[in-house]
Amino acid sequence: MVIAAEWLLFLSTNLHILVVSTSRTSNLTFVATIFRHGDRAPIDTYPTDPYKEEIWENGLQQLTKEGVRQQYELGQYLRKRYEQFLSPRYNKRELLKFPSKNCPRYYELMKETTQLPEYQNQIKSWKGFTECLANYTGYNKDHTSTHRIWKVYDTLFCQKSHNFTLPDWATPDVLKTLQEISAFDIKSHIGLYKITEKARLTGGILIDAVLRNFSEAILKSSPLKMVMYSAHDSTIIALQAALRVYNGIHPPYASCHIFEFYTEHDGTFSVSMFYRNDSSKDPYELVLPGCTSPCPLEHFTQLTAPFIPQDWRKECQVTEQSQRSDVTTVALSITVGVLGVLLIAVLFWGWRMHTATTWSHQNA
Structure with a gap:
């Protein structure tokens, strides 16, 4: 579903883009990016959905033409931003791409969150709505889970963004309620209950991976300069929640979180973070709470340590x-x-x- 990061940079190697780079290339040593895929078709349809898979040009879950354009534009931007850092042409030894990972134990914590008494009233208040929604969507009202509700919301959102005519029952109030339930689902992912433990099992694993990639690149003196993680909106939310920089706004398509590592004049290292969530603007700088930017790497590591698992396999109960x-x-x-x-x-x-x-x- 996500276009390979290598291809994005390869395509944009010789293209000129009028973007002002804010990267400190003079002492830039390593870069890690976590980017969301571009615009896509719905993950799945609900039983009574009038628009089936055939209506989408590349099928369900796949990038649309707009999604391809968004990913291509992101590749162009990154090529321009790091044109003085990376080789003029794509070099596979300089750049690696990884998929994001999931942790089974994390989903157990989410289930625990929704069972807490203080949140049961909020969930019960949606019961009548979900039963009514089941009548329209063709789901069994006794099994209209949060995941199925999200599926309906995701489908309607995709259809609306592509100017499809929505069903009569999909009124503004219905869409608003679906959005509220979706927002609560995000909160259950990153907050409400055992916040630090959730961070350790999701975003913390990714922070650890980024730091380890940087350390290995330095210790091994390898030509590796950049790693890119293809991700979903939930991945970026989890990452930024673990870093305590999440702004509460849903990551848009092709959004990108950037880590830049620098070698300082005294031989120490520092790190800055940037977030690109608007293609018409340069990324804005993110500052880790308790530090400055750039943040000395040693201090950055100390501040993020509580949110990084020492043995994620054990904590994930693998x-x-x-x-x-x-x-x-x-x-x-x-x-x-x-x-x-x-x-x-x-x-x-x-x-x-x-x-x-x-x-x-x-x-x-």
């Missing part, structure tokens, strides 16, 4: 059995892939033999 299951899944995938290649080879060989036999008969 058992040896689940790890073996993951390995088994990968092994099966590889086996199926190999068998598929062999099957294609056998079929091709059979076709060649058949063609050769037919040719020899025709020319006998």
Whole structure:
């Protein structure tokens, strides 16, 4: 669904963009970015949705033409911002791209949040609404979960942004209530209950990954200069919540959180953060609470330490059995892939033999 970061930078290598760079390239040492994908089609449809998958040019979950444009524009911007830092042409040794990760234990905490007595009244107040919504959407009213409600909201939001005619029941009040429920869902992700623990199991893992990538690049003296994480809105929210810089505004498509690491004149390191959530403006600077910008790396590490797990596998309750299951899944995938290649080879060989036999008969 997300266009590869390498491709974004490759496409924009020789394009000139009138953007003023605010990056300190003179002593810039390493960059890490976490970017959200561009505009997309809905994740899924609800049973009575009049617009099925065929209506979307690339299918459900996929980038639209506008999404492709947004990702391309982001790639252009990053190329221009770091044109003095990266090689003129894409170098795979300088830049790496990673997907974001999920933690099973984190979702248990979310469920616990919605079961707290102080929030049950708020959830109960939506019960009549969700039962009514079930009648219109074709869901069973006894199983209209928060996830299904979000699916309806996501679908309507995508349709509205693409100027589709919404169903009659999707009134402004309905959309407002759906937005309130969606906002509460975000709060349950990052706040309300066991905030620090949630941060450690989501955004904290990503902070740790960024810091580790920087340390490894320095210690190994490798040519690696930049890492890019493809992410979702929830990933950026979790990251910024763990950093305590989340502004409460939903990350727009193609938004990008930037870490810039610098080597100071005394040989120490510092880090600045920027957030690009408007393509018509330069990113604005984010300041970690308790520090300045740029923040000395040692101080930055101390301030973020409470939100970074020491052993995320243990805290996420990843058992040896689940790890073996993951390995088994990968092994099966590889086996199926190999068998598929062999099957294609056998079929091709059979076709060649058949063609050769037919040719020899025709020319006998």
